[in-house]
Amino acid sequence: MPSLPFDEMTRPDGGIRAPYLTYDAWMARTSIDTLRQKHTQADLLFKRIGITFAVYGDSQGSERLIPFDVVPRIISADEWDYVARGVCQRVMALNRFIHDVYHEQEILRAGKVPRALVENNDQFRAEMVGFEPPGGVYVHIAGVDIVRTGENEFHVLEDNLRTPSGVSYMMENRDMMMRLFPDLFDRYSVAPVNHYPQELLKTLKYVAPSPVGSPTVVLLTPGQYNSAYFEHAFLADEMGVELVQGQDLFVDDGFVYMRTVEGPQRVDVIYRRIDDDFLDPQAFRKDSMLGVPGLFEAYRKGTVTLANAIGTGISDDKAVYDYVPAMIEFYLGEKAILRNVPTYHLDDDDDRKYVLEHLDELVVKEVHGSGGYGMLVGPKASRTEIAAYKDRILANPGNFIAQPTLALSTCPTFVNEGLAPRHVDLRPYVLTGKTTNVVPGGLTRVALKEGSLVVNSSQGGGTKDTWVLER
Amino acid sequence: MLSRTADNLYWMARYVERAENMARILDVSHRMHQLPHNGEGSGAEWEPALIISGQKPSYEARFDEITASHVIAFMALDPENPSSIVSTLGSARENARAERFVLPVEMFESLNATWLELRSITYTKLLEWGFREFFEWVKERCHQFNGTTVSTMVQTDAYSFTRLGTFIERGDNTARLLDVKYHVLAPDEDRLDEAVDYYQWGAVLRAMSAFKAYRITYRDSIKPRKVIELLTLRREFPRSLHHCTHAASLLLEEMSPDTEAARLAGEINARLRYGRVQDITRRGLHAFLTEFIARNALISNEVGRAFHLEASTTLPPAHRRQRQRQF
Numbered sequence: 099m100p101s102l103p104f105d106e107m108t109r110p111d112g113g114i115r116a117p118y119l120t121y122d123a124w125m126a127r128t129s130i131d132t133l134r135q136k137h138t139q140a141d142l143l144f145k146r147i148g149i150t151f152a153v154y155g156d157s158q159g160s161e162r163l164i165p166f167d168v169v170p171r172i173i174s175a176d177e178w179d180y181v182a183r184g185v186c187q188r189v190m191a192l193n194r195f196i197h198d199v200y201h202e203q204e205i206l207r208a209g210k211v212p213r214a215l216v217e218n219n220d221q222f223r224a225e226m227v228g229f230e231p232p233g234g235v236y237v238h239i240a241g242v243d244i245v246r247t248g249e250n251e252f253h254v255l256e257d258n259l260r261t262p263s264g265v266s267y268m269m270e271n272r273d274m275m276m277r278l279f280p281d282l283f284d285r286y287s288v289a290p291v292n293h294y295p296q297e298l299l300k301t302l303k304y305v306a307p308s309p310v311g312s313p314t315v316v317l318l319t320p321g322q323y324n325s326a327y328f329e330h331a332f333l334a335d336e337m338g339v340e341l342v343q344g345q346d347l348f349v350d351d352g353f354v355y356m357r358t359v360e361g362p363q364r365v366d367v368i369y370r371r372i373d374d375d376f377l378d379p380q381a382f383r384k385d386s387m388l389g390v391p392g393l394f395e396a397y398r399k400g401t402v403t404l405a406n407a408i409g410t411g412i413s414d415d416k417a418v419y420d421y422v423p424a425m426i427e428f429y430l431g432e433k434a435i436l437r438n439v440p441t442y443h444l445d446d447d448d449d450r451k452y453v454l455e456h457l458d459e460l461v462v463k464e465v466h467g468s469g470g471y472g473m474l475v476g477p478k479a480s481r482t483e484i485a486a487y488k489d490r491i492l493a494n495p496g497n498f499i500a501q502p503t504l505a506l507s508t509c510p511t512f513v514n515e516g517l518a519p520r521h522v523d524l525r526p527y528v529l530t531g532k533t534t535n536v537v538p539g540g541l542t543r544v545a546l547k548e549g550s551l552v553v554n555s556s557q558g559g560g561t562k563d564t565w566v567l568e569r
Numbered sequence: 570m571l572s573r574t575a576d577n578l579y580w581m582a583r584y585v586e587r588a589e590n591m592a593r594i595l596d597v598s599h600r601m602h603q604l605p606h607n608g609e610g611s612g613a614e615w616e617p618a619l620i621i622s623g624q625k626p627s628y629e630a631r632f633d634e635i636t637a638s639h640v641i642a643f644m645a646l647d648p649e650n651p652s653s654i655v656s657t658l659g660s661a662r663e664n665a666r667a668e669r670f671v672l673p674v675e676m677f678e679s680l681n682a683t684w685l686e687l688r689s690i691t692y693t694k695l696l697e698w699g700f701r702e703f704f705e706w707v708k709e710r711c712h713q714f715n716g717t718t719v720s721t722m723v724q725t726d727a728y729s730f731t732r733l734g735t736f737i738e739r740g741d742n743t744a745r746l747l748d749v750k751y752h753v754l755a756p757d758e759d760r761l762d763e764a765v766d767y768y769q770w771g772a773v774l775r776a777m778s779a780f781k782a783y784r785i786t787y788r789d790s791i792k793p794r795k796v797i798e799l800l801t802l803r804r805e806f807p808r809s810l811h812h813c814t815h816a817a818s819l820l821l822e823e824m825s826p827d828t829e830a831a832r833l834a835g836e837i838n839a840r841l842r843y844g845r846v847q848d849i850t851r852r853g854l855h856a857f858l859t860e861f862i863a864r865n866a867l868i869s870n871e872v873g874r875a876f877h878l879e880a881s882t883t884l885p886p887a888h889r890r891q892r893q894r895q896f
């Protein structure tokens with residue numbers, strides 16, 4: 099029998115962990131019907147406000163609510179310190195790494211990261227070589243996925259350095275919890291998260307092209323049919339900046355303008371929620387309808403800043419991931435605070451042999467995959483699924499990595515039968531402008547199906563409010 | 570403000586207005602359908618809904634005959650029909666969704682709620698509910714939209730574009746309804762049949778919520794010429810052509826007085842302000858309305874030019890295809 103996973107609330111001996119003591123006492127005086135009623139209320143409210151996301155691969159183009167769970171995930175001040183230092187350290191090292199890769203490539207010359215892994219990588223943007231982004235910042239916004247397996251065991255699963263999403267849920271969930279459970283906020287001192295948009299705006303203004311007095315910032319979205327459109331609109335609104343689509347922008351004589359009812363207006367900083375490939379049909383994918391022709395040229399000229407920079411994907415695949423602790427040592431001279439998950443590379447003969455023999459124990463992912471699509475969770479998969487996946491691996495081994503199946507921590511969650519433990523992860527949002535910092539909190543995702551380890555919203559995951567307690 | 574935002578708000582309002590008018594047209598068709606027929610029992614009273622929306626050919630391709638149940642299902646609930654109430658309000662909701670953060674919370678939420686409920690209505694449910702109740706409901710939801718706009722929206726340019734959309738569309742709809750009725754009724758100025766006038770032109774008035782307005786204004790039995798005057802020239806009636814161009818002209822004067830759009834709206838408004846009903850009927854109502862619809866559409870084009878709207882349209886074809894209707 100496998101041992102039970104670490105539970106955020108209850109110790110194996112039945113005792114309650116410190117951050118949850120007050121919650122436990124409150125629960126003891128609260129009926130499950132109250133929770134059920136709050137659960138229904140939250141559902142109605144979210145539906146009415148229209149916080150939905152589009153599901154890809156659904157021909158109806160239908161919109162769904164991401165299920166919201168009414169039980170908070172609570173993190174003590176000490177635990178948070180540790181996580182916060184860990185994610186900031188990673189993002190600092192990753193920013194240095196990207197700069198290095200597009201300039202001197204010292205880390206490759208030192209042999210700390212295999213050259214082939216970088217130069218043969220689809221995500222390597224030759225166009226970025228020698229380019230100096232304002233402030234030297236590439237990753238302005240990162241959403242680092244963390245899982246917990248024990249009292250002091252935090253692992254990073256992914257760094258998400260391109261266009262990480264979900265931060266609007268961090269804020270909306272908090273809003274909802276304060277509305278549903280005002281009495282709990284009287285008992286707990288929960289660090290606020292709703293200043294995130296202000297921090298983001300400060301970050302974006304800081305990286306504006308130099309001689310700009312009051313920079314014009316915009317948020318570039320693929321449009322209302324994108325799954326994260328709600329978030330784009332939400333953030334633009336909270337920051338008080340225009341929410342633009344490709345068609346709203348144009349480039350003239352090396353400068354970027356937006357089309358307004360009063361005529362063209364200069365744009366200095368673009369927080370873009372569109373992938374590199376679709377940003378500029380002249381520079382990247384020719385068939386992109388979402389981008390702005392000439393944008394890349396303006397960017398290279400330094401008349402406009404893109405956040406995140408182009409080419410950050412180079413440090414955001416599941417193969418390069420393995421070398422982040424080495425980067426931290428190389429650039430910062432420090433030991434990595436957060437652990438990596440051991441990773442098997444399927445283009446390596448020994449690794450592949452081991453993985454193919456142990457598919458039923460491992461998690462296998464596509465190197466460039468995201469959103470929980472196209473992955474195999476060995477212990478939960480049927481024999482047929484494993485056999486089919488094996489064929490996919492053999493067809494293109496370099497496209498896959500494998501990791502041991504982690505026993506993600508669980509957190510009590512409201513389900514039909516009442517409260518039950520469900521697996522969770524945590525995504526804090528790390529901002530880098532003048533400095534690198536993180537708003538105390540993040541998005542806790544929860545796998546609502548019993549025993550499931552996949553927390554992605556596209557795969558039936560839900561979210562919880564994440565409480566970082568103040569001292 | 571982004572041109573695209575202006576475009577979306579303008580069309581959001583137009584689609585809501587269009588849905589409301591479709592409900593009105595179907596409502597009046599339904600009322601007329603219940604009157605004793607002049608013999609043939611044809612589906613003539615259902616034709617206006619199909620003609621105004623430009624959907625007669627596609628209707629005929631799908632159905633052999635014009636019947637109440639088919640037309641109502643087709644024009645109210647059919648998502649495949651881009652002019653149906655459910656499609657039109659769906660487009661309004663899509664436009665609002667794209668700009669939800671520019672709008673007061675109540676506006677998107679109200680449109681969203683309308684659309685969610687509308688989507689769940691089946692024809693069987695419609696029968697249970699009753700046609701009249703359904704049309705009343707659609708009108709109420711549209712009134713709620715207009716009321717919320719006027720009472721909660723900050724009155725900046727976003728507001729002006731929204732209101733402009735309402736009045737441009739309303740003028741267009743009034744003209745179309747009047748024109749189609751004109752064809753169906755073929756009024757003969759010399760023929761005196763007060764009973765027919767009462768029911769037929771009375772139905773036109775009811776479709777426009779103008780029955781009471783007529784009584785108050787004229788204190789007379791229903792005469793085609795006076796109905797025409799009320800719906801075209803009388804500014805005090807809020808669905809008349811004059812009222813709509815007056816409102817559009819005021820808005821455009823405030824938004825951008827030196828544009829062709831403002832000049833054009835002013836010119837059309839002046840003609841209605843100083844026009845006489847006998848001049849309209851002498852020339853022919855149909856010719857007059859045709860010209861109005863064309864010039865009203867021209868204002869819309871000029872608005873697009875003045876505020877750089879055309880290049881910035883981002884809605885997918887499904888929500889764009891029905892923008893300009895065939896005359």
